[in-house]
Structure formats: C-alpha cells, structure tokens
Amino acid sequence: DTEVTQTPKxxxxxxxxxxxxxxxxxxxxxxxxxxxxxxxxxxxxxxxYSYEKLSIxxxxxxxxxxxxxxxxxxxxxxxxxxxxDSALYLCASSQKTGTANLGHSxxxxxxGPGTRLTVL
Amino acid sequence: xxxxxxxxxxxxxxxxxxxxxxxxYTATGxxxxxxxxxxxxxxxxxxxxxxxxxxxxxxxxxxxTYRKETTSFHLEKGSVQVxxxxxxxxxxxxxxxxQGNLIFGKGTKLSVKP
Numbered sequence: 001d002t003e004v005t006q007t008p009k010x011x012x013x014x015x016x017x018x019x020x021x022x023x024x025x026x027x028x029x030x031x032x033x034x035x036x037x038x039x040x041x042x043x044x045x046x047x048x049y050s051y052e053k054l055s056i057x058x059x060x061x062x063x064x065x066x067x068x069x070x071x072x073x074x075x076x077x078x079x080x081x082x083x084x085d086s087a088l089y090l091c092a093s094s095q096k097t098g099t100a101n102l103g104h105s106x107x108x109x110x111x112g113p114g115t116r117l118t119v120l
Numbered sequence: 121x122x123x124x125x126x127x128x129x130x131x132x133x134x135x136x137x138x139x140x141x142x143x144x145y146t147a148t149g150x151x152x153x154x155x156x157x158x159x160x161x162x163x164x165x166x167x168x169x170x171x172x173x174x175x176x177x178x179x180x181x182x183x184x185t186y187r188k189e190t191t192s193f194h195l196e197k198g199s200v201q202v203x204x205x206x207x208x209x210x211x212x213x214x215x216x217x218x219q220g221n222l223i224f225g226k227g228t229k230l231s232v233k234p
Contacts, residue, residue, distance in 0.1 A: 006163075033221075042209055042224035043164065056221070090163050105213045106152050106171045109222055111164040 003027075004112035006091050012118045015081060021115045023074040023091030030096040032074040033109065034066060037088040049074060050096060081119045088114045122147040126210045126225035133200055133232050141195040141228045143184075143210035151212035153177075153186055153193040154222070158207045167195075167208070200232045 004025045013019050023032065031050050035043035048056035049068040057066075063085075065077040074091055091114075094107040126143040133139060145151065152171045156164040168177030173188035182197045193210060207227045214221035 004163075040227070040229075042227050043222075045221055048221065088163075092164075107213070108152075108154070108166060108169055110166065111156075113163040116161075 004091055004093055004110050006089075006112035006115050008115060009113065010116045010118075012120065013078065013081065014120050015083075017081075018077070018079045020078065021076040021089055021091075021117075023076075023093075023112055024072055025093040025110070025112075026072055027093065027110070028071075028095075029093035029110075030071060031094045031107070032068060033092040033094075034074070034076050035090040035092065035111075036085075037090055037114070039087075043090055047076075078117075081117075083119050086117055086119045088116055090114045122151065122212060122214065122223050124210050124212055124223055124225035126208075126228055128226060128228065130229040130231055133230070135202055135232055135234050136199045137232075139195070139197040139200045139204075139230065141208055141210075141230070143193045143195065143225060145191050145193065145210075145212050147191075147212055150188075151214075153184070154211045154213075155182070155184055155193070155195050156209045156211060156224075158209065158227075160206070164209065200230070202232045202234055205230055205232045 007022045034046040037043040046060045047066040052068045063080050067075040091112045092109040094109045123146045154169045155167040157167045158164050168179045170177045170186035176185045184193050184195045207229045209227045210225040211222045
C-alpha cells in the first residue's frame with residue numbers, strides 16, 4: 001500500500017481565518033513533505049520533516065506553520081493567508097532509507113491527492 | 121545546480137499513436153530519475169523510476185531508460201489511450217543537503233483524442 005491521505009479535499013477560507021491541513025501515511029515512512037502547486041506549474045517544495053524534525057524550510061512565509069505530531073501525521077497550519085496563497089497543497093512521504101548514489105537519494109516520494117485551497 | 125528540462129506541451133495525439141516526451145537533466149553525480157503523472161484534479165502518482173545508468177523503468181505500458189551518456193530519461197509509450205490524458209512531470213533526486221528532495225521539470229500536458 002502506497003497511500004498518502006489528505007484532508008480536507010477542498011478548503012475555502014478568508015484572510016483572517018485560521019485553518020489546518022492534515023496529511024497521514026501508514027507506510028512507515030520517516031520523511032514527509034509539503035508542496036505548493038499553482039495551476040500549470042510543477043510542485044514547489046515548502047517543508048521537509050525527517051524523523052519528525054523539520055529539516056528543510058524553503059523560505060516559506062510564517063503564515064504557514066508545519067507540525068509533525070508523530071511519524072504518521074503531518075499538519076500545515078494556516079493563518080492570515082493572502083489570495084495569492086490559493087493553490088493545490090500536496091503532501092508526500094518517503095522511506096528515508098539512507099541509500100544514495102554518490103550523494104543522491106534513491107528514495108521514492110509518494111504523494112497524496114492534495115487539498116485545493118482558495119483564499120478569499 | 122541540478123535541473124530538469126522537459127519538452128513543453130501541450131502534446132495532442134490520436135488514440136493508439138506513439139508517445140515520446142523528452143526529458144534531459146543536469147546533475148552532479150548519479151541522480152535517481154522519476155516520471156510522475158498528474159490526472160486532472162488529482163495529486164501526483166509515481167509512474168516509473170530508475171536509479172542507475174542503463175536502468176529501464178516501466179509501468180502501464182510506459183517506459184523510460186536512464187541514459188547517462190546523453191543525460192536523458194525520455195518517456196515512451198507505443199500506443200496511447202484517452203485515459204493517458206494527463207500532465208507528466210520528469211524529476212530527479214536532489215544532491216547533498218537536498219538529498220531526497222525532488223527537482224521537477226515544468227511538466228508536459230498530454231491530450232489524447234479518440
């Protein structure tokens with residue numbers, strides 16, 4: 001089973017709202033990722049958690065706050081978003097085997113279906 | 121830095137036509153290479169992967185061979201179906217501090233007409 005689940009599927013929020021996106025995997029993966037994808041563009045990496053610790057934050061504004069409560073769950077807390085933050089938010093996970101070819105990982109990332117976020 | 125270049129679409133084909141989507145990369149060392157597919161309104165699905173030179177990834181009739189000498193990983197299918205209509209992303213695994221991260225091409229939209 002290579003399933004990553006995300007909730008909600010759709011979310012509409014105002015600029016003053018606080019909401020959270022949720023991601024879950026039960027594959028025993030130890031790395032989890034948040035991506036933002038605008039229409040007709042590839043996904044852009046936002047955050048990486050490795051063994052439940054934040055390892056990469058790609059200069060994401062503080063109105064996005066990630067949280068990894070345990071090895072299976074990943075949340076993205078949203079507050080005071082802007083209309084330009086409207087996008088598809090994708091979660092992914094990977095095994096984190098540590099296997100690499102001269103510095104490149106051989107791990108595969110598995111993606112969830114995404115949350116379609118609209119900020120009014 | 122590492123990068124992926126893939127042919128820009130859209131690509132429109134008739135059912136049962138042959139498909140090739142070109143993908144070339146620039147990378148330090150030996151990256152793992154991936155093709156992901158994104159159907160309308162959905163997330164990305166892994167289509168196939170290759171982790172070393174001359175490896176061939178295959179799935180659902182799609183194939184791609186890791187060519188180190190030409191730094192390419194072109195996606196091919198001998199006979200496309202309407203259900204193959206989607207956006208296809210070529211990607212490679214990051215290096216060093218970005219190990220495990222994916223670097224994506226811009227995506228190629230494929231439309232297959234009956």
